[in-house]
Amino acid sequence: MQLSNEEEDYNLSLSKFESMLKTNKVLFFDSEEFEEIILHYLDIGKANLAKKALKLALDQHPKSTGLKLVQVEMLVYDDKLEIAEKLLNELYAIEPNNEEIYIQKANICSKRDQHEKAVELLKIALQYTDDYADVYNLIGMEYLFMDNLEMAKDSFIKCLEEDLEDQSALYNVVYCFEFLDQNQEAIVYLNEYINKNPYSEIAWHQLGRLHYGVKEYENAIRAFDYATLIDDEFLGAFMEKAKAYERLKKYSEAIESYNRTIELDDATSYALLRIGKCYEKLGNAVKALQYYNQTVHEDPLLDKGWIAITDFYVRQKNFQKALFFVNKALAIDNQNRLYWKRYATINKQMNFFEEAEFGYRKAVEFGDYALDTWLFWVDILQFLGEFESAIQTLLQASEYFPEENEIEYRLAGLYFMIQDNTKAKFHLSNGLRLNFDNYILIEDLFPVVWTKKMVKNYIEKHRKQ
Template identity: 75%
Template sequence: MHLDYNEEDQNLSLSKFESMLKTNKVFFFDSEEFEDIILHYLDMGKATLAKKALKLGLEQHPKSTGLKLVQVEILVYDDKLDQAEKLLNELYAIEPTNEEIYIQKASIYSKRDEHEKAVEFLKTALKYTEDLAGVYNLIGMEYLFMDSLELAKENFIKCLEEDIEDQSALYNVVYCYEFLDQNLEAIDYLKTYIDKNPYSEIAWHQMGRLYYGVKDYKNAVEAFDYATLIDDEFIGAFMEKGKALERLKRYEEAIESYQTTIDLDDPTSYALLRIGKCHEKLGRKAEALKYYNKTVHEDPLLDKGWIAITDYYIGQKSFQKALYFVNKALAIDDQNRLYWKRFGAINKAINNYEEAEFGYRKAVEYGDIQLDTWLFWVDMMHQMGEYNNAILTLIQASEYFPEEAEIEYRLAGLHLSLHEDEKGNFHLSNGLRLNVKHLSLLKEMFPMIWELKSVQEFISKNKK
């Protein structure tokens, strides 16, 4: 790569400095060279070399304000805030209009979690700096630390007004809008921004994300299209475009978009999984399975890949294979309620009632409080003859679903099976009051109870 003058100059300075360290010869550098060398090492995380360069620099240029400001930066980096502040006060007495003094003061107060004071110093720095964009960006960050998102957004926007190419500020503006649930306002802002900077692939990509967030998938696709036209290797935009196309049920185009991400870089398990899902939606079962297998080959720890294969085999009613693959997913994430629910359903389908009961129990334990999960769980206990446990579980379920006929009819059948007629009739009465149509549950699940004369008489008397 061709280096411009500054890069070449810096590389020569670095080579010369490192040669000096190796040979113990003393070479002369001007103060700005030392500043560049020190900041280079700080950026590289080589604090020891930065400190060596600072020491030599101050020996050669003891009165250099620039080097002393770099010294402040190192002191702040080392959390020696009091020393840094003392040195800044000395520099302030010499150069009260040097914006870097106020910026470093702000950095100290920010480290002390005194963000309001940091903002005050940064606002003073605005009076003296030529880098307005940089200072507005720092003010925005301080407001972010204070969770003052509106003020943060305002300053990041000011930063972009000074430097329209500042991508970090653009990301931060969008972040603030999103955090404030102002997606539509964010889209309006980006339209204005794009009017001034139409070839910003980042802006188009962010607009696509925002449109996707408000479920305007058509405009999302259009925005991602612009992002990929500007940068035809923008993998993130191709990936997001694929997601939006899926939402529009344009599965062939979605496959093409995901495939582009694979062509541009190594295959990702996510792209392979989504391609598989698209093929499945198009009815290409074998092709879908091929991609699901590629997914787990690419990333054996991607539980969603194993679940996709599980669901494929559930659809094929190949429950033994489905059981094998759901266990693969659970080995990776054994606290996923949806996986446990599948585990329960698969075992239920092959009459493994104990395993099915365990699966539904774990699903509820990990937060699945859907009515059907409770009922499947109870039905497994019923099949196993665990009537008392089934009753306790239904009582627990009724806390979430207090007026649910399906719960009441099950409680009626279980209590009557245990010869607890008073309780059984109470729940049967509740069921009849709530929904007569579900009375068939009693007949299907408790046929012997249904046939009892006393039960039929009670139903006739209480049925409305």
Template identity: 70%
Template sequence: MRLSHDEEENNLSLSKFESMLKTNKVFFFDSEEFEDIILHYMDTGRINLAKRALKLGLDQHPKSTGLKLVQVEMLVYEDKLDLAERLLIELYALEPTNEEIFIQQAQIHSKRDNHEKAIETLKIALKYTDDLADVYSMIGMEYLFMDDLEKAKDYFILCLDEDELDYSALYNVVYCYDFLDQNEKAIEYLEKYIDKNPYSEVAWHQLGRQYYALKNYEKAVWAFDYATIIDDVFLGAYMEKAKSLEKLKKYQEAIDCYKTTLELDDPTSFAYLRIGKCFEKLDNKEKALKYYHKTVHEDPLLDKGWIAITDFYIRQKDFQKALYYVNKAIGIDGENSFYWKRYAAINQALHFYEEAEVGYRRAFESGDINLDTFILWVNMLHYLGEFETAIDILLQASEVFPDEYEIEYRLAGLYYMLDEKDKGKFHLTNALHLNFNNHTILDEFFPVTWEMEEVQQQIENFKLK
């Protein structure tokens, strides 16, 4: 790619400067060359070289306001804010209408978390600057720091009014709309923007994202299509288009789209995983499994890949293989309650009830407080004869789900089995009041309790009320 004249000049200055450092000769540079050299080193994180260039620059141009402003920028970067502020006061006395002085002062206020003062200072800079877009963008960022998304959005829009190709500002406008849950307003803004800039692949891509958020997947595909027509190597647009096609159940088209992303860049485990899911939806089990294995080969630490294989084997009722792969996922993320729940269900299917109980317990300990988890856990404890532990779990569950018949029937059944008839009667009464129609839970899970004469009498008496 051919460099612009300014880039060529800058590269020559850098080469000349680095040659000077190697030979210890002193070459002359004008002050603007020094500014470009210093900013280049700061941008690339080579602060020591930036400092050397600044010292040499000030030696050759001791009265250069531009170099002193770069010095301020470096001091701000190093959090030497008081020193930077003193230097700005000196510069302000010399050039009170230099917008860069106000911009640097605003940076200092911002670093001190005084964002309102930073905005006030940037608004003064607006009076003197020729680059309104840049200052509007800075004000927008200060409002973002203050979590005032409405005002931030307004200033990023002002920035785009000045410079329509400032894609950073465009992303920020859309971010504000997203955060404010204003997807329809975002679409309205993007459509106006596209009317003026019809070949902006970024705008088309963002438009597609908004339609996707609104679950208008047909429109999302349409917008992503334009983004990829304008830029046929736009990886993100192909990826989002593929996700939209999946939502429309156009699985073969989604696969083709994901495969395009694999051609454009290094393969990603995400693309392999999604291709596998699409093949499974198409009932092509062989190819689905092939791509799931590619997923974990590409990223062996991607727990979602191992879980995809686990779920594949669960659906095939091959629980022995499912157990092997769910253990892989748990080895990567041992605090994931969903994985432990799968572990429990697989072991239950294999009649490994003690392991199943461990799985449900670990799911609970990992933050799963869903009713069905409590019930499945208690079912395992009941099966293992751990009646008192099962009761303790159900009493904990009743604090989270105070009026749940599933819990009350099980408490009644367990208390009767432990011959604590008063407690059993109390919970059975609660259960019958909550949901009489499901009283056969007792017959299903507690046949011994169900056969008790007093239990049948209690149910009959309730029926006659």
């Protein structure tokens, strides 16, 4: 690829400057060359070289406004705001119409969290600048700092009206639309933008994301297709397209897109995991397991990979292997309520009731307050003969489900089991009131209680009411 004359001159200036530093010979550069050299070193994070270049530059061009403005930028970068402000005031007295002075003053105000004042200064800069896009972008950023997303959005849109190619402004305008929960408006805006700039892969990708967000998966795929046609190495677009295909249950197409991401970059555990899930949906258990194993090989600390293998073996009813892999996941994240619930369910299937009880207890401890979790836990406590613990657990559950007949019937049964007939009748009455027909829970879960004539009579009495 041939370099333009400007790029050649720029590279030449850098080489000449670095050669000068090595030989200690002082060579002459014009002020613009120095500006480019200083800004290059700042951009790549070599502040010391930038400072050396600035010192030499000011020695050779002590009256250059451009270099003094670069000096201001470096002072602001070093948080020497008072010195920078003083220098700016001196420059303002000489060149009151220089937009860069207002931009740097705004930068100082922004550093001091004076964002409204920064916007005022940037609006003055608009009167003198030729680069409207840059100033509108800066105004947009100040509004973001103030959490004024509407004004930020308007500023980024104005920036894009001046410079369609400004990718950071494009990302920011979409961010504002999304933050304001204006996804449909964002879609309309991006379609208008694409009419003006149809070869922007970023715009197509963002449009795809927005369609995906509002569950318009076909439209999302169409947008991602355009993004990948413009840039056939756009990894993010292939990844998003694969997710959209999954939503549409087009698993073969999803696999193809995920595979493309692996061709473009090293295999990610996420892509491998999704491919495994797609193969499982297609009924190809061998391929699914192969990709799940690759997932955990790629990233042994990815708990979701171990859980995918766990769920695979649960569906195969191979609970011994499922238990092995759920323990792997818990070794990585032992505070995950969903993993503990799986652990409990698997142990229950294998008739390891004490381990199952422990699993349900941990699931609740880490925030699983689903009704079935409480009920599974209580039924195991009852099976283990721990009636008092089962009662306490149900009373705790009733705080989350105060009008749940399944809890009331179980409390009734348990109180009958410990001979507390008064409380038993109270909860049986509640259960019958909430769902009369479900009294069969007593017969199913508490056969000993069901044999009591008193219980059957109590139920019959309620039936007649």
